[in-house]
Amino acid sequence: MPYFTFLRHDDAHTVEIPLDSDEVMPGIHWGDPCALFTPAYWYTQALMSEGNGSAPRAHRIGNTFEEEVTACLLGGYGIPAEVGLAAFKRLRSEGIIRNLCSDPSAIQKLLREPLEIGERLVQYRFWHQKSEYLANAYSELEKREFSMHDPVSLRNQLLRISGIGPKTASWIVRNWLDSDEVAILDIHIVRAGLLAKLFSPSDRVARDYASMENRFICFASALSVRTSYLDALIWATMRMTPRLVMRLLHPTKKTLLRSPSNLPMQVLLPLA
Template sequence: MQKGVVYVDSQVYRREFPEATSEVLPGVAWGLIEAFPSPAYWAYQVWANDQDPDPINYKLGASLKEEVGACLLGGHGIPANVGLAAFAHLCELGAFKEEVPTEQQLLEWLSAPLNVSGKQVRYRFAKQKARYLHAALSQLVDAEPPLCSGRALRDWLLTIPGVGYKTASWIARNWLDADDVAILDIHILRAGALAGFFSPGLTVQRHYLELEEEFLMLSRGLDVQPSKLDALMWYQMMSAPTIVHGLLSQAGLKAA
């Protein structure tokens, strides 16, 4: 057995993890808990984070409208700080109140320069996102979304123009703390490639549900909540690009 130890506020927490050579999934070894980014490493990291008295809060908005807006304004091609600045800007202008702004109004608001860390930044894809956001806010007003599960909400959100599996899953995870969906992007794919828990040749664009099921199987094997594993894995992989690219190169894997 491997022994994990973490110190939090002068308290010592200990836990045993399976041997590095044992399998978490068929053909996938646990690996060492100190070996980034092995399955055992992720299991240890989630457990260590669980000892923190402050729980993870995924929500970005104070209402489902705001959550949809925050996630739609972020995502592919939009740096996180720019997406959050655009979201805060629209919140200040009342975009997520009861009356839905017109598409033209949203476009004007998104076309205005944003203050990001003291710099004036233009929001990319303003016209496209204004159209998607107007459609999303209109649907939230016209119909009652199902909140019984993450997948139910995710599937409902997929009917909105411009909302794909990743964005819909992101909203569902954040709003419901859902553990029956996964937010899959390039960082999670790289983690899966390095640890071997994703089948080769699968892509988010064509095989999202297959990859999601493999991710959920890993979470069950590690006995961790998928929402916590997803968030922690994304953050650490995103925060260490040089290390990740070096590991991918050593393994003969593509970075993209």
């Protein structure tokens, strides 16, 4: 069996790892731990990040469940994490969340104003749509009781709220309950799954969420890594290397990235 050596603080650690030809799941090989985005790569990334301080200690963004719902609804596809977080902080500071404001026009007014991201002013996209979703969500949060001890039941309840789909509902549940029973299948997780042969090009999140989620949870278990942690690790890594990822997914297409033609080798990318 091969061995993998890595540093944790001031100590060298060596672990035995499977052969690259061994299967981590039926039909999916471990691969080389020094080749980017293989199952072995994610396993060794998890090992190293546990000891370098980059492993996430908690996933919650908000201090209350209402804040968590808001933060997750403001994020998602097409919204950079930094922009969604800035919009969330604005609504929180203006009392929108605390008061469970169900007036979409009041929310729109705040989301339409440019957000300060570092030294830049950025416009929040989808301000009209998200304002409607948030106003509706606040109305539902005010009148419903939610199951806070059963992750799957909580997700099913959230899915009954207009504007909250499986990915957003799973994100809220993962964050608030620190649950490993759900997975957040955003674009970065899906791309990583394609590169690891966990998903196929015919898989569609909108149609196949349950089966894809089950495969991801089984994948995390096979790697002996918590689902919630693996999800966060993959997301943080993949979002930092979009051009490289697209080059690997579509090797016949030209990209702006200049790099050798051989498969890129492992680097440790710290979690944000």
